[in-house]
Amino acid sequence: MNQAARITVVGGGSWATAIIKILSEGNNHIRWWLRSQQDADHIKKFHHNPSYLSDVQISPRKVRVCTKIKEALSASDHIILAVPAAFVSDALQGVKPAHLAGKSVISAIKGMIPEKNQLVTDWAEQNFEVPASRIAVIAGPCHAEEVALEKQSYLTMASQNMAFASEVAQLFNGRFVQTSPLDDIYGVEYCAVMKNIIALACGITHGLGYGDNFQAVLVSNAMQEIRRFVDTVYPMQRDLSASAYLGDLLVTAYSPFSRNRTFGHLIGRGYSVQSAQMEMNMIAEGYYAVKSIHEINQHYGVSMPIVEMVYTVLYEKTSPVSATNALKAVLK
Ligand SMILES: NC(=O)C1=CN([C@@H]2O[C@H](COP(=O)(O)OP(=O)(O)OC[C@H]3O[C@@H](n4cnc5c(N)ncnc54)[C@H](OP(=O)(O)O)[C@@H]3O)[C@@H](O)[C@H]2O)C=CC1
Numbered sequence: 001m002n003q004a005a006r007i008t009v010v011g012g013g014s015w016a017t018a019i020i021k022i023l024s025e026g027n028n029h030i031r032w033w034l035r036s037q038q039d040a041d042h043i044k045k046f047h048h049n050p051s052y053l054s055d056v057q058i059s060p061r062k063v064r065v066c067t068k069i070k071e072a073l074s075a076s077d078h079i080i081l082a083v084p085a086a087f088v089s090d091a092l093q094g095v096k097p098a099h100l101a102g103k104s105v106i107s108a109i110k111g112m113i114p115e116k117n118q119l120v121t122d123w124a125e126q127n128f129e130v131p132a133s134r135i136a137v138i139a140g141p142c143h144a145e146e147v148a149l150e151k152q153s154y155l156t157m158a159s160q161n162m163a164f165a166s167e168v169a170q171l172f173n174g175r176f177v178q179t180s181p182l183d184d185i186y187g188v189e190y191c192a193v194m195k196n197i198i199a200l201a202c203g204i205t206h207g208l209g210y211g212d213n214f215q216a217v218l219v220s221n222a223m224q225e226i227r228r229f230v231d232t233v234y235p236m237q238r239d240l241s242a243s244a245y246l247g248d249l250l251v252t253a254y255s256p257f258s259r260n261r262t263f264g265h266l267i268g269r270g271y272s273v274q275s276a277q278m279e280m281n282m283i284a285e286g287y288y289a290v291k292s293i294h295e296i297n298q299h300y301g302v303s304m305p306i307v308e309m310v311y312t313v314l315y316e317k318t319s320p321v322s323a324t325n326a327l328k329a330v331l332k
């Protein structure tokens, strides 16, 4: 029998809770770090997260909950980051490279470090000196809510080190989740960031009353936009029709579970950014990502009309109606 893996999950939101559920299926020793003492106490006492996916049962035999980050890290060999990118530095406050020495870092985050416009894996490598060969990302179309319901799902684990990607894929493979390894870590990371922005555009236009005909054209154009951008910033032979790329775009563009689409929909319905954020008790990564991608693209100059439409609505107060009218003219 395989030795039990020692894994720490950092984050108390819906994706962290779903990951805990997936990993609890296997022979793993799991540490779970949450920032909320109240939620941690509740999980210890009642064996479920009161704030997110509260139907998911947490086994106290397999999962040890704590709110002290260094203690949570020290217990494990694999560290899974599952907080929104904007808060990951807060979550790892006080953590030094020595605390992560000899450990691997697996990012389940689909966003960029906003103040640095940096991919999370680059940030982990630079800030904590984790070698690229021990860094992976979790990609693919997979909503936490469907994991909670044990609906058949697929994940792709990407790393520059295929042996490590396979090791991580094995950790997550189970009864209702099927996994595969991939070597295109930057490609899937950028695509995951981009698809959140596209979901905002889908939500905005849906909120304005556009239908399925328009959305199909929007998503097709979005895929071309993603291809242009990713092939420019990180050229490599890749099949963008694979589920880690196209599948992730489709699920977020069409699913009612999508945080980014829901956020965009509220904006399209006339909510301000602040009131849309208050209306949702979850984070839409695309809100932060669109600023980062817009700024990164000042350097590359890739044609990205959908990203620019979302950027002008969220950061330049252009009305969703006029931004969409301008976009309509360039879609094919
Ligand atoms: N949800 C999903 O289906 C999927 C999500 N992802 C990605 O996973 C990541 C996490 O998203 P998700 O779980 O959905 O997020 P949620 O919106 O469900 O949860 C947000 C989490 O962030 C925490 N948080 C908020 N502010 C801070 C802060 N200042 N410092 C530290 N922590 C903070 C919250 O803590 P608290 O509860 O204490 O406020 C909560 O744990 C994102 O990058 C997302 O794109 C990827 C695939 C699927």
Ligand SMILES: O=C(CO)COP(=O)(O)O
Pocket: 110, 140, 141, 142, 143, 144, 196, 199, 248, 251, 252, 253, 257, 258, 259, 260, 261
């Ligand atoms: O990336 C996700 C599912 O694959 C979750 O993001 P959304 O909730 O915005 O769709």
